[in-house]
Amino acid sequence: MTATNGHRPAEQAGAGTAGAAQDTRKVNRVVIRFAGDSGDGMQLTGDRFTSEAAAFGNDLATLPNYPAEIRAPAGTLPGVSSFQLHFADYDILTPGDRPDVLVAMNPAALKANIADLPRGGTLVINTDEFTKRNLKKVGYETSPLETYELEPYVVHEVAMAELTKGALAETGLSRKEAERAKNMFALGLLSWMYSRPTEGTEQFLREKFAKKPQLAEANVLAFRAGWNYGETTESFAVSYEVAPATLPQGTYRQITGNQALAYGLVAAGQRSELPVFLGSYPITPASDVLHEMAKHKNFGVTTFQAEDEIAGIGAALGASFGGSLGVTTTSGPGLALKSETIGLAVALELPLLICDIQRGGPSTGMPTKTEQADLLQALYGRNGESPVPVLAPRSPADCFEVALEAARIALTYRTPVVLLSDGATANGSEPWLIPEVDQLPDLRVSFATEPNAPDGSGEFWPYLRDPETLARDWAIPGTPGTEHRVGGLEKADGKGNISYDPDNHDTMVRLRQSKVDGVSVPDLAVDDPSGQARVLVLGWGSPYGPIGAACRRLRSNGHAIAQAHLRYLNPMPANLGEILHAYDRVVVPEMNLGQLAMLLRSRYLVDAQSYTKVAGLPFQAEELENVLTDIVQGVEA
Amino acid sequence: MTTDLGLPALGGLDNVPTTDEQQKAKDYKSDQEVRWCPGCGDYVVLNTIQAFLPELGLKRENLVFVSGIGCSSRFPYYMNTYGMHSIHGRAPTIATGLATTRPDLSVWVVTGDGDALSIGGNHLIHALRRNVNLKILLFNNRIYGLTKGQYSPTSDQGMVTKSTPVGSLDTPFNPVSLALGAEASFVGRALDSDRKGLTEVLTAAAQHRGSAVVEIYQNCPIFNDGAFDVLKDSDDKQRRLIPLTHGQPITFGPDDERYGVVRDGQGQLQVAKLDEVGEDDIVVHDAEAVDTAQAFALSRLGGQDLNPTVTGIFRAAPRPTYDDQARAQTRQAAEANPPDLQGLLTGNDTWTI
Numbered sequence: 001m002t003a004t005n006g007h008r009p010a011e012q013a014g015a016g017t018a019g020a021a022q023d024t025r026k027v028n029r030v031v032i033r034f035a036g037d038s039g040d041g042m043q044l045t046g047d048r049f050t051s052e053a054a055a056f057g058n059d060l061a062t063l064p065n066y067p068a069e070i071r072a073p074a075g076t077l078p079g080v081s082s083f084q085l086h087f088a089d090y091d092i093l094t095p096g097d098r099p100d101v102l103v104a105m106n107p108a109a110l111k112a113n114i115a116d117l118p119r120g121g122t123l124v125i126n127t128d129e130f131t132k133r134n135l136k137k138v139g140y141e142t143s144p145l146e147t148y149e150l151e152p153y154v155v156h157e158v159a160m161a162e163l164t165k166g167a168l169a170e171t172g173l174s175r176k177e178a179e180r181a182k183n184m185f186a187l188g189l190l191s192w193m194y195s196r197p198t199e200g201t202e203q204f205l206r207e208k209f210a211k212k213p214q215l216a217e218a219n220v221l222a223f224r225a226g227w228n229y230g231e232t233t234e235s236f237a238v239s240y241e242v243a244p245a246t247l248p249q250g251t252y253r254q255i256t257g258n259q260a261l262a263y264g265l266v267a268a269g270q271r272s273e274l275p276v277f278l279g280s281y282p283i284t285p286a287s288d289v290l291h292e293m294a295k296h297k298n299f300g301v302t303t304f305q306a307e308d309e310i311a312g313i314g315a316a317l318g319a320s321f322g323g324s325l326g327v328t329t330t331s332g333p334g335l336a337l338k339s340e341t342i343g344l345a346v347a348l349e350l351p352l353l354i355c356d357i358q359r360g361g362p363s364t365g366m367p368t369k370t371e372q373a374d375l376l377q378a379l380y381g382r383n384g385e386s387p388v389p390v391l392a393p394r395s396p397a398d399c400f401e402v403a404l405e406a407a408r409i410a411l412t413y414r415t416p417v418v419l420l421s422d423g424a425t426a427n428g429s430e431p432w433l434i435p436e437v438d439q440l441p442d443l444r445v446s447f448a449t450e451p452n453a454p455d456g457s458g459e460f461w462p463y464l465r466d467p468e469t470l471a472r473d474w475a476i477p478g479t480p481g482t483e484h485r486v487g488g489l490e491k492a493d494g495k496g497n498i499s500y501d502p503d504n505h506d507t508m509v510r511l512r513q514s515k516v517d518g519v520s521v522p523d524l525a526v527d528d529p530s531g532q533a534r535v536l537v538l539g540w541g542s543p544y545g546p547i548g549a550a551c552r553r554l555r556s557n558g559h560a561i562a563q564a565h566l567r568y569l570n571p572m573p574a575n576l577g578e579i580l581h582a583y584d585r586v587v588v589p590e591m592n593l594g595q596l597a598m599l600l601r602s603r604y605l606v607d608a609q610s611y612t613k614v615a616g617l618p619f620q621a622e623e624l625e626n627v628l629t630d631i632v633q634g635v636e637a
Numbered sequence: 638m639t640t641d642l643g644l645p646a647l648g649g650l651d652n653v654p655t656t657d658e659q660q661k662a663k664d665y666k667s668d669q670e671v672r673w674c675p676g677c678g679d680y681v682v683l684n685t686i687q688a689f690l691p692e693l694g695l696k697r698e699n700l701v702f703v704s705g706i707g708c709s710s711r712f713p714y715y716m717n718t719y720g721m722h723s724i725h726g727r728a729p730t731i732a733t734g735l736a737t738t739r740p741d742l743s744v745w746v747v748t749g750d751g752d753a754l755s756i757g758g759n760h761l762i763h764a765l766r767r768n769v770n771l772k773i774l775l776f777n778n779r780i781y782g783l784t785k786g787q788y789s790p791t792s793d794q795g796m797v798t799k800s801t802p803v804g805s806l807d808t809p810f811n812p813v814s815l816a817l818g819a820e821a822s823f824v825g826r827a828l829d830s831d832r833k834g835l836t837e838v839l840t841a842a843a844q845h846r847g848s849a850v851v852e853i854y855q856n857c858p859i860f861n862d863g864a865f866d867v868l869k870d871s872d873d874k875q876r877r878l879i880p881l882t883h884g885q886p887i888t889f890g891p892d893d894e895r896y897g898v899v900r901d902g903q904g905q906l907q908v909a910k911l912d913e914v915g916e917d918d919i920v921v922h923d924a925e926a927v928d929t930a931q932a933f934a935l936s937r938l939g940g941q942d943l944n945p946t947v948t949g950i951f952r953a954a955p956r957p958t959y960d961d962q963a964r965a966q967t968r969q970a971a972e973a974n975p976p977d978l979q980g981l982l983t984g985n986d987t988w989t990i
Contacts, residue, residue, distance in 0.1 A: 057988050200986070244990070251989045263982055270978045277738055279730075296981065297970035302737060302963055306730065307763035314723075314730025314760070318703070321721060321731070322739040344724050434987065437979045477719035477735075477742050480698045485667070485713050487722025488706075497669060498714065 029088035031096030036105030038081040041183035046083025054254040057244030058087040063095035094545035097620035128161035167225035181222035188226025257396035257425035262292035264403025272443035277319030279312040286357040309337035323476035351410035369616025370423035373592035387516035394544035397432035448473035462496040470515035524573040528562035536583040550624035660691035678829035678855035705752035709776035726757025729764040762819035767959035780861035813936035823849035881949030886919035
């Protein structure tokens with residue numbers, strides 16, 4: 001049942017056109033999903049294909065999806081790991097809803113992913129794993145390769161393990177070791193199918209296995225064997241080309257969200273000329289930020305793996321007290337543990353960055369899955385009136401800029417700031433237009449260096465504020481004449497001594513709130529090319545991609561729709577109320593049960609309509625397209 | 638395996654700037670009215686510390702006191718230095734971040750038996766094992782005072798308090814044993830009322846490079862009055878208090894009734910009458926021993942009943958500190974690979990459009 005000519009054009013109308021060469025077709029966009037056992041190296045395979053696409057100049061977006069278990073039982077459904085990659089010759093916004101091509105390394109991968117493959121999609125199957133035993137593990141009575149089950153698809157059956165072992169026969173590796181390179185065979189085959197450059201991967205493999213040249217050579221051989229298999233077997237008569245994308249001019253690299261966040265933190269240290277201190281406790285999906293930061297000690301970065309989440313933020317706050325840029329990174333459960341210290345930072349009025357890489361909750365929830373249900377926790381999850389600015393990146397590369405913005409706010413206003421990323425943003429990747437360092441914001445601060453008491457007493461008043469920003473003076477230990485004590489007990493306005501005075505408490509509560517309310521935030525921009533939209537879709541965080549893709553589809557179908565996306569969740573942009581009231585309908589898609597929608601309804605008295613999904617996976621552009629189309633048609637009717 | 642970062646051996650205050658100016662105790666008093674209960678042991682400790690700090694000759698602005706929550710944690714407000722009154726149990730974490738980033742500061746943690754051993758137990762043991770250069774003053778009054786009289790992790794088993802009307806069930810911690818078990822490089826114990834002894838231990842703690850914990854027996858006149866009276870009674874105390882001096886045989890007692898610490902047949906430490914054992918049998922105190930076995934045995938010599946009670950410096954055995962090594966790693970990284978932000982952002986794998 002191997003087909004030879006069936007690659008369906010991508011979902012978008014007119015995506016497929018015949019190419020110049022008889023056996024190569026041009027397509028605009030392709031979504032590939034590599035799926036296998038968590039021991040099969042699917043994340044590495046996906047990563048490499050991503051690098052090839054990036055090197056070729058395609059726009060791209062990725063979505064890794066892996067189990068929380070380090071090694072779930074081999075061949076079982078919980079052990080399936082996948083990596084989806086969307087690449088195109090134009091700027092794309094999402095990792096793609098459904099794959100055009102599914103690579104299934106075993107029966108479990110097939111079973112777990114086949115429902116997502118549209119009819120006519122391409123299926124590349126490693127037949128060697130389709131043994132009776134493996135089939136039984138996932139509940140296949142008969143092999144789907146022998147039934148009509150896969151008839152709707154274009155199926156390529158490839159004995160990847162055997163072919164890999166054959167190719168590596170001369171290397172001296174055992175058959176078992178040789179078989180482990182089959183993911184590189186798959187990568188080679190797909191690289192041929194999509195006319196990808198190969199030098200980068202070969203170089204990468206040689207560097208990765210530099211200490212084990214035999215393994216490096218084996219992986220390169222497997223990779224080449226896969227490529228040659230595509231070129232020489234008749235079953236793959238057609239290959240495809242996705243031309244480079246026309247993105248804004250400049251130099252690009254590929255970057256993941258967590259990497260961009262770490263770079264943003266390093267850059268914030270350099271631009272503020274402050275040492276960066278990261279106090280952190282390992283937690284999925286935030287640990288990669290700690291790992292990345294630990295590599296950059298040469299930038300004056302200190303990373304401290306603490307005994308727990310509380311110690312991580314405590315040490316960061318201690319470093320801030322001493323004049324460093326204190327940072328802590330975590331996920332939802334860790335944010336819960338840090339809440340008391342965030343409250344202390346609110347009272348101390350010291351700069352502090354708290355990066356929450358959100359994951360499925362409540363409790364331990366789904367550590368490797370994405371969600372954005374910590375918004376209310378970030379805003380309100382503390383005792384007392386405890387306002388903090390909150391920002392959220394909308395995509396992997398956006399993490400860089402948001403980290404710098406969060407640092408600007410923390411340093412300017414002497415306040416803890418929460419940055420809400422999420423699992424999809426953190427592990428996803430996309431091309432990043434590399435910024436020029438001298439164009440990055442200047443974040444330098446000035447410390448108080450002498451007594452400031454307005455009464456001329458020669459005292460230092462720690463809670464004396466800048467009249468414009470309401471930020472208090474920041475004097476660091478080691479400075480003579482500004483010795484002072486801060487603490488979590490309520491402080492007297494100005495002088496900073498302990499105060500139980502009722503009016504003073506009321507004043508301080510309002511001052512802290514005013515300070516955060518007064519954080520300068522750019523106006524919200526609305527994207528409505530028609531200028532005629534009556535429906536606004538407003539999002540925050542990682543749904544930016546699918547919302548944007550859905551809006552494009554609506555517009556190409558002749559509907560007017562406006563899109564706006566909040567980076568600043570607290571304070572919100574000053575023009576937000578005006579924008580919300582300018583539309584007949586406001587729709588808010590969120591991966592929670594409507595947290596932002598609730599805030600908008602209460603603050604702006606707007607009948608915001610919530611669309612929610614809390615499945616641990618990003619929205620699909622298609623589902624949002626359907627939802628928004630219904631709403632727009634309802635308004636138009 | 639240890640990482641040799643080629644660091645010189647330093648004293649606890651070696652990077653802290655000093656002053657030639659003559660300092661007095663009152664220089665260290667802030668303008669805030671001290672508000673502990675009348676008769677609280679905290680007053681004595683505060684006065685002792687304010688009196689001893691001038692001897693260190695440090696610039697006042699380079700001292701920082703960080704506290705948690707509890708009666709003793711009000712301490713920083715009364716010191717005319719930098720200070721932070723933080724949250725319950727977390728002072729060691731804040732002090733760790735501060736000490737790691739600021740080698741020019743002398744960082745002190747003020748904590749109590751509830752703050753350090755109950756809610757903050759985890760942070761205490763990890764600060765000690767890391768050996769961060771900070772000094773931890775553990776005010777032990779064996780009771781929760783600020784919350785008005787519940788039993789603490791050092792209260793006697795069976796103690797009747799508001800939360801244990803028919804007696805507490807918990808086995809108490811021995812803070813010195815705990816600290817030694819947590820790899821502390823410096824452990825001392827002193828009595829609030831013993832100004833001389835406390836000053837000696839504090840001075841040694843300040844000079845020690847690394848985490849130093851000093852347990853201070855402190856009387857709470859309201860909720861646990863007299864808990865340490867047996868150590869203050871002029872008659873009793875001589876038979877109970879065993880002061881430690883490094884390198885000296887461990888002996889104590891009134892002139893006419895001398896005792897010594899000896900090893901019994903099983904190798905356990907015991908108190909014996911001096912005239913019943915030979916001088917050679919008296920155990921010699923070695924605070925610098927790498928092996929903590931003897932220091933630990935000394936910490937177990939007296940029980941919760943304070944009979945006897947070993948005081949002084951149990952252990953002062955320097956080893957590389959976390960903060961010195963962390964700074965060395967950062968410094969060496971920068972020397973080997975000078976920071977180039979543009980290079981970092983650009984990376985090795987780019988394409989141009």
